[in-house]
Amino acid sequence: MSENETPSLLRQVVRNDAFKVAALFAGIWLLFYALSAFLEYPTYGVVATIRRVTFLSAVYAIAVLALNIQWGYTGLFNIGVAGFMAVGAYTTVILSADPGGVPPGLGLPLPVGVLGGILAAVVIGLVAALPALRLDADYLAIVTVAFSEIIRLTLNSPVLIDITGGASGFDNLPTSPVQTLLLTDPGSIISEPTALGSFVFGLGEPLDLTRIVMINIVYTLGVLVVLLFVYLLLERAGKSPFGRVLKAIREDEVAAQSLGKNTQSFKVRAFALGCGLMGLAGILWYAMGPRASVVPTNFRPELTFYIFIALIIGGSGSNVGSIIGGAVFASLLYEAPPILSDVVVKLLADYNVALPSAPDNVVTTVSTGDPLAIVAFLLANIDTLRFMFMGALLVLLVQYKPDGILGDRTETAAAVSLSEESRPANANAGGDSDE
Numbered sequence: 001m002s003e004n005e006t007p008s009l010l011r012q013v014v015r016n017d018a019f020k021v022a023a024l025f026a027g028i029w030l031l032f033y034a035l036s037a038f039l040e041y042p043t044y045g046v047v048a049t050i051r052r053v054t055f056l057s058a059v060y061a062i063a064v065l066a067l068n069i070q071w072g073y074t075g076l077f078n079i080g081v082a083g084f085m086a087v088g089a090y091t092t093v094i095l096s097a098d099p100g101g102v103p104p105g106l107g108l109p110l111p112v113g114v115l116g117g118i119l120a121a122v123v124i125g126l127v128a129a130l131p132a133l134r135l136d137a138d139y140l141a142i143v144t145v146a147f148s149e150i151i152r153l154t155l156n157s158p159v160l161i162d163i164t165g166g167a168s169g170f171d172n173l174p175t176s177p178v179q180t181l182l183l184t185d186p187g188s189i190i191s192e193p194t195a196l197g198s199f200v201f202g203l204g205e206p207l208d209l210t211r212i213v214m215i216n217i218v219y220t221l222g223v224l225v226v227l228l229f230v231y232l233l234l235e236r237a238g239k240s241p242f243g244r245v246l247k248a249i250r251e252d253e254v255a256a257q258s259l260g261k262n263t264q265s266f267k268v269r270a271f272a273l274g275c276g277l278m279g280l281a282g283i284l285w286y287a288m289g290p291r292a293s294v295v296p297t298n299f300r301p302e303l304t305f306y307i308f309i310a311l312i313i314g315g316s317g318s319n320v321g322s323i324i325g326g327a328v329f330a331s332l333l334y335e336a337p338p339i340l341s342d343v344v345v346k347l348l349a350d351y352n353v354a355l356p357s358a359p360d361n362v363v364t365t366v367s368t369g370d371p372l373a374i375v376a377f378l379l380a381n382i383d384t385l386r387f388m389f390m391g392a393l394l395v396l397l398v399q400y401k402p403d404g405i406l407g408d409r410t411e412t413a414a415a416v417s418l419s420e421e422s423r424p425a426n427a428n429a430g431g432d433s434d435e
């Protein structure tokens with residue numbers, strides 16, 4: 001390989017989407033390892049922190065990919081994401097939970113419950129979309145947010161408490177598939193491990209990782225595999241004739257219709273696909289996850305806006321951007337601020353700086369004129385302030401980089417790469433010939 005070819009190869013590697021995602025996750029893991037080590041977490045605490053960030057990044061990425069096929073590719077403004085996630089999670093639990101629990105489930109195998117949850121999200125999405133897609137985008141947004149709230153309030157209703165558990169939700173959750181693989185008695189964490197379980201738990205022994213931590217790690221790895229599958233599915237769909245029609249609808253639906261495309265049919269299919277994947281994200285996150293909890297409060301409207309922020313960060317219309325946006329939001333914007341708050345407290349303690357008690361409100365804080373009181377107030381209210389920071393970041397993104405991190409890439413209608421590097425060396429040979 002010549003010296004001139006080496007920079008070109010390096011440039012191709014750096015521009016590669018897989019490299020970008022791998023570098024991002026490596027950077028996130030390194031950051032949280034450094035923060036956890038500085039806070040002197042025990043080994044299992046460091047591993048658990050990195051695992052949690054990875055899990056949230058993966059499930060956010062799946063939800064963002066689902067929204068991207070609707071908004072990024074087709075221009076369908078769905079702000080009822082949380083509702084479709086709730087449909088998937090609740091349907092899975094109702095189908096697969098123990099019939100003897102409270103509230104009782106149907107006791108069906110978990111794969112049947114997962115498939116049922118995805119199909120239920122598709123059906124509800126079609127019910128919401130079929131009338132609204134005939135109207136302007138504003139009406140679709142109104143219909144979807146209304147459906148999301150109708151779903152949440154219905155699940156919260158005491159009338160259906162024997163089916164949905166009402167405000168308390170489901171305590172009777174199906175057994176985690178990972179526990180089924182690793183334990184002879186999936187219902188008991190202290191039961192004898194299977195052959196695979198003995199191998200997995202043995203990997204954690206040198207680091208003193210408990211069974212719970214190892215089970216959660218395996219589940220997170222499974223979610224990453226699902227994320228890869230969803231990405232490949234949508235990447236393939238986006239480069240197919242189906243995906244190219246969706247992009248045409250987003251840019252100019254009238255022009256797509258003039259070419260003989262049934263745009264209504266394409267929009268319905270894109271919306272149904274997105275809703276099904278949103279249901280899958282809800283299932284992986286809340287019905288079977290490490291901290292599985294199926295209650296109506298998990299599916300409040302702000303969840304939808306978090307996913308929209310993540311999509312805007314990564315860049316709508318880009319599947320890789322969706323993954324990057326989900327990871328950046330979940331790790332740096334959602335999980336990092338509380339840990340950074342602990343880091344600041346520890347730094348001040350190391351320098352023998354004692355923080356006063358945090359004032360009750362902003363007025364009292366400002367009136368004291370004490371910088372340490374202001375710092376104490378900010379640290380005590382970091383959970384609220386991070387949402388304000390998200391809003392400020394969203395305003396800045398919309399103003400200065402509305403296309404997101406990967407907004408500089410150009411989406412073409414070609415099914416193959418048109419870059420100069422992908423052309424044959426003799427593609428232009430004879431181009432100046434008079435023959």
